[in-house]
Amino acid sequence: MADRDMQIDAKNYRVNVPMLDGAVIVIRAIRPDDQERLHEHFEGLSEKSVYFRFMGIRRDLSPQDLKHLTELDFKNHVGLAATLTENGRERFIGVGRYICGADPTRAEVAFAILDGFQGRGIGTLLLEHLSLIADANGVAEFEADVLGENRQMLEVFAHSGFESHRSLDSGIVHLRSLTSKLSF
Numbered sequence: 001m002a003d004r005d006m007q008i009d010a011k012n013y014r015v016n017v018p019m020l021d022g023a024v025i026v027i028r029a030i031r032p033d034d035q036e037r038l039h040e041h042f043e044g045l046s047e048k049s050v051y052f053r054f055m056g057i058r059r060d061l062s063p064q065d066l067k068h069l070t071e072l073d074f075k076n077h078v079g080l081a082a083t084l085t086e087n088g089r090e091r092f093i094g095v096g097r098y099i100c101g102a103d104p105t106r107a108e109v110a111f112a113i114l115d116g117f118q119g120r121g122i123g124t125l126l127l128e129h130l131s132l133i134a135d136a137n138g139v140a141e142f143e144a145d146v147l148g149e150n151r152q153m154l155e156v157f158a159h160s161g162f163e164s165h166r167s168l169d170s171g172i173v174h175l176r177s178l179t180s181k182l183s184f
């Protein structure tokens, strides 16, 4: 766990993380030149993962979506990618981001990990690094709306200390936590 009091240059965020299988992944800030990598990542997600991420059917990301999701201000919209480089080619295996609404001290978090890489701790890692940046950037609270059937996402949030409030009508669970209280 990194030191929560340190200064963080979110736009140039980059850390190497060794995984249990020996591979080293990089958790880094998403850049404007990542449009193709992000598109490829979206196309690699199963229908179910897309449904869980976007809470509905989504066939593709438009050029406007790709611009919005890669040209980030790293203040109100912070995005991190988990990347793997093989044979000199870097690809996204997971993406996590937070976006502030009208209140800049609260942000909504969302994640999408390629199906073949789910359940290996990458979602948890992205949440951890996003929370460090948020804490340093004055974002005091994270929140998320998650489909009640999305067990993996609910477990990741529960393990790190989020509290949940289930809305029985919609099947959506609303979760929130102070970013300073999250633990990994």
Ligand SMILES: CC(C)(COP(=O)(O)OP(=O)(O)OC[C@H]1O[C@@H](n2cnc3c(N)ncnc32)[C@H](O)[C@@H]1OP(=O)(O)O)[C@@H](O)C(=O)NCCC(=O)NCCS
Pocket (backbone or CB within 6 Å): 048, 049, 050, 052, 053, 054, 109, 110, 111, 112, 113, 114, 117, 118, 119, 120, 121, 122, 123, 124, 125, 144, 145, 146, 150, 152, 153, 155, 156, 159, 160, 184
């Ligand atoms: C939901 C999602 C982001 C989770 O990411 P992930 O990398 O698969 O999650 P992790 O590997 O970090 O954690 C999941 C597993 O670790 C366990 N885990 C997480 N933190 C843990 C901890 N501190 N201690 C013990 N177990 C823990 C979870 O219980 C879960 O167990 P499982 O392997 O039996 O499923 C990912 O599955 C995904 O992208 N799904 C599709 C899109 C989606 O649902 N997005 C969420 C919309 S907000």
